[in-house]
Structures are given as structure tokens and as C-alpha cells.
Amino acid sequence: MSKALERREKLRSDLILAAERMIAERGLSGLKTRDLAREIGCANGAVYNLVEDIDELILRVGSRTLLRLDEALSTAEGAGEPSPRETLVRIAIAYCDFAADNLQLWRALFEHRMEADKVVPDWSVADQLQLFRHINKPLTALLPKRSPEQLGITARSLFSAVHGMVALGLEQKLVAVPLPALRKEIADLVRATIDGLIARER
Amino acid sequence: MSKALERREKLRSDLILAAERMIAERGLSGLKTRDLAREIGCANGAVYNLVEDIDELILRVGSRTLLRLDEALSTAEGAGEPSPRETLVRIAIAYCDFAADNLQLWRALFEHRMEADKVVPDWSVADQLQLFRHINKPLTALLPKRSPEQLGITARSLFSAVHGMVALGLEQKLVAVPLPALRKEIADLVRATIDGLIARER
DNA sequence: AATTTCTATTGAACAATGTTCAAGATTGCT
DNA sequence: AGCAATCTTGAACATTGTTCAATAGAAATT
Structure with a gap:
């Protein structure tokens, strides 16, 4: 597997874990794309490279x-x-x-x-x-x-x-x-x- | 009761009815202040003269x-x-x-x-x-x-x-x-x- | 009736937020 | 190394709830 895809998968996994933590701490309405991006260390737009949209992220969690x-x-x-x-x-x-x-x-x-x-x-x-x-x-x-x-x-x-x-x-x-x-x-x-x-x- | 207060009460009642109709048709997430204001014929900011905030409106409905x-x-x-x-x-x-x-x-x-x-x-x-x-x-x-x-x-x-x-x-x-x-x-x-x-x- | 004072209304502006996309950076291949 | 393909970026956009200085209107006073 290429370096890029590895990184992508790692980020994707981080994203889901960060979202899980965020929902657990602040509820579903406390889930914010910018906070997620900051937490996993990428641009806010990059979230949409990892996941179709927020709905999918919520379903993954x-x-x-x-x-x-x-x-x-x-x-x-x-x-x-x-x-x-x-x-x-x-x-x-x-x-x-x-x-x-x-x-x-x-x-x-x-x-x-x-x-x-x-x-x-x-x-x-x-x-x-x-x-x-x-x-x-x-x-x-x-x-x-x-x-x-x-x-x-x-x-x-x-x-x-x-x-x-x-x-x-x-x-x-x-x-x-x-x-x-x-x-x-x-x-x-x-x-x-x-x-x-x-x-x-x- | 003064003319102004009468109008206010009428608008307030209209607002609640409009919100009820809107929720019934489009769900809770379809409730939008601007749409409400347009429907009852007032400025969007005026909604906050009739009701503390959207939470109160939802509770009234x-x-x-x-x-x-x-x-x-x-x-x-x-x-x-x-x-x-x-x-x-x-x-x-x-x-x-x-x-x-x-x-x-x-x-x-x-x-x-x-x-x-x-x-x-x-x-x-x-x-x-x-x-x-x-x-x-x-x-x-x-x-x-x-x-x-x-x-x-x-x-x-x-x-x-x-x-x-x-x-x-x-x-x-x-x-x-x-x-x-x-x-x-x-x-x-x-x-x-x-x-x-x-x-x-x- | 005219003027002043007070209140109600307005709608432009703000902040927060999901989402998009052109430009720039990185990677993979030969 | 060079080039094409791909990924990442972050600025920009659209939508919303909410606020507030300015304006219009009503009530009170003269």
C-alpha cells in the first residue's frame, strides 16, 4: 500500500476516534468539522477527503x-x-x-x-x-x-x-x-x- | 389594551401557528427564523420581540x-x-x-x-x-x-x-x-x- | 395641532458552521 | 530528475440564529 493511502487510512481512523470522543464529551450537536480537523491535524476541508460528509462520520461512530x-x-x-x-x-x-x-x-x-x-x-x-x-x-x-x-x-x-x-x-x-x-x-x-x-x- | 400590544399579541399567535405548520410540514430541523418572519409578515429580527428565542417557540408549539x-x-x-x-x-x-x-x-x-x-x-x-x-x-x-x-x-x-x-x-x-x-x-x-x-x- | 418623548420595528451586520473548489504541494513512475 | 497524477489546503460560500444602532410610529404633553 502506498504511503499516501496509509496516511489517509491513519487519518481516517483518527477522525472517527476524534469524533467519538467529541460526541461522548459534548453530545452530537457538539461535533464540529473545524474542531475535528484541528484535533487530527489537517485542514478543515480535508475532512471531506476522509469521509463523504458528517452523516457518514456519525454513522461510523x-x-x-x-x-x-x-x-x-x-x-x-x-x-x-x-x-x-x-x-x-x-x-x-x-x-x-x-x-x-x-x-x-x-x-x-x-x-x-x-x-x-x-x-x-x-x-x-x-x-x-x-x-x-x-x-x-x-x-x-x-x-x-x-x-x-x-x-x-x-x-x-x-x-x-x-x-x-x-x-x-x-x-x-x-x-x-x-x-x-x-x-x-x-x-x-x-x-x-x-x-x-x-x-x-x- | 393599546393598539401596539394588540398587534404584538396577534403577531405572537401567528408566529406560533406558523411554526407549528412549519414543523408539521418540514420537521423540527425545517424551522427557520427567516421563513417564519416572511410568513407572518415582519422582519426576521422581529421574531425576537415576540419570543425569547427559538427554544421557547418550540416549547410553545x-x-x-x-x-x-x-x-x-x-x-x-x-x-x-x-x-x-x-x-x-x-x-x-x-x-x-x-x-x-x-x-x-x-x-x-x-x-x-x-x-x-x-x-x-x-x-x-x-x-x-x-x-x-x-x-x-x-x-x-x-x-x-x-x-x-x-x-x-x-x-x-x-x-x-x-x-x-x-x-x-x-x-x-x-x-x-x-x-x-x-x-x-x-x-x-x-x-x-x-x-x-x-x-x-x- | 404641533412637538417632544418613549417604544417598537427594522434589516443590516455578526458569528458559527457545513461544504466546495481552484491553486499549490506531494507522491509515484519511468 | 522530470513529469503526470493525486492529494491537501484554506480561502470562500451559503445558511442560520442572534444582536443592535438607526428609524418609524405611537403616546403624551403643551
């Missing part, structure tokens, strides 16, 4: 965040004895903890919205779909009568419900909920929901 | 949206015979329908985030808290043993869960879920969750 989230959920999945119900609870709690520990980066995943005419690239969509497999496995064990299609839908619903609790719970805008209380609420609601789903199955 | 949402939930609450469980389902579906029918305005409620140093004014917070009373009443009937504090927490959790399903369901980013399917998912999950909560109560 999001990809890294999703990867770390995936690891966190995998860890939660594996730990302890394998009651599928409690596994789901652990996954939900792990999601909550990850969001709390990576608040700004996690928010950036959902705050960012493409302009209407642009499409989210395939590699980014693929990243997102990966997550559901964590929920699918235990859910299949709990609801064996359901078809894969039904299970996919239920998995998405359950994820969305937990996501909503985490999103509004960490908002701190209305009433400040202490994190331990939020974790307990989530665990309770996941258990109740699963129990209800199973009871309905019979 | 949000206040109107919350009011209409409140009405929609009230309607859902009142209809039909009063099984508390089905009332909660109807409220959740009504929330979903309102969000779908007022997509951009509803999104604006949650997309908008204040800068760290500014505080949300009291009148805006009050608007938001009103909503929970719709959920509290039926939930109290279903879970009579719980304390008001516990009920408040559970109400918030249930609302958050439904909100998450609506938010991700209307995102259309991953998999496009048709609206009738989403409504069914929400109804199922609310019923399951309530059943689970009641079973746990015994």
Missing part, C-alpha cells in the same frame, strides 16, 4: 457504539445460570447500564436523522439488526409455539419497550429517577411482560 | 401538541364500557394513532433538547406531567394494593414502554412495520404486561 453494545449484551447473556426469563432481564439491565455509561454516544444512535432523500447505507443497517439476535434466542425458548416471524416481531416489541424505559428514564427531564430505581423498574416490567406473554400462549 | 394529545387520550379513555385493562389498551392505541397522525409534531416533543445551561420553564414541565393522569386512574383500579408512589412509577414505566414501541415502530428505519401491525403489537404487549403485573401482585 454509531457502528463502533453498536459493536460495544453488542459485546456488553453478549456478556450479560452468557453470565450465570441459563433461565431464559432471567437472561432476558439481564440483557435489558445490561442495555440500561450501557446507555447510562455511554449516554451521549448511545443518544447519538437515535438522535441522528438522515435528510429525507438520503438512505442509510447497508453496513449501518446490518449493524443494527445484529442486536436482535440476543433477544431472539431466549425468547424462542420461552415461546416455543410461535413462528420465527412472530418471534421476530415480539423481539422487536420487547426491545422497543425496554428502549423506551431507558430513553425516558435517562432523560432526567421530568422527574430524576435514580439509576438503581430505573434498573429495578425495568427488571419488573420485563418479568411481568414475559409472564404475561407466556400465560397468553396457553 | 410543544405545549399545543401536548394539549391535543391530551384530548385524544381523554377521548380514548371515555369510550366504551370501563374495563380498566381495555381502557389502558385504548389509551396506548390512541397514543400510537396520535403519533402517526402528527408524526413531525410528536417527534419534535422528544427530539428537541435544551442546551445544558438552560432550564425547561415550569409551564412546559407542567404540560408534560398532565399526561400521566390518564394512565394513573385505570392502573389504580387494576393494582389497588400499590401505594400512590408505586403507582406513579409503574405508570411512568408503562408509558415509557409504549412510547418506545411507538417511537421505534414509526421510525421505519429498520423494518417498515405497517401501522395496523404496530397497533396490534402494542395492544398485545400492554395486555401481557398488565396481566403480568396483576399476577405478580398476588
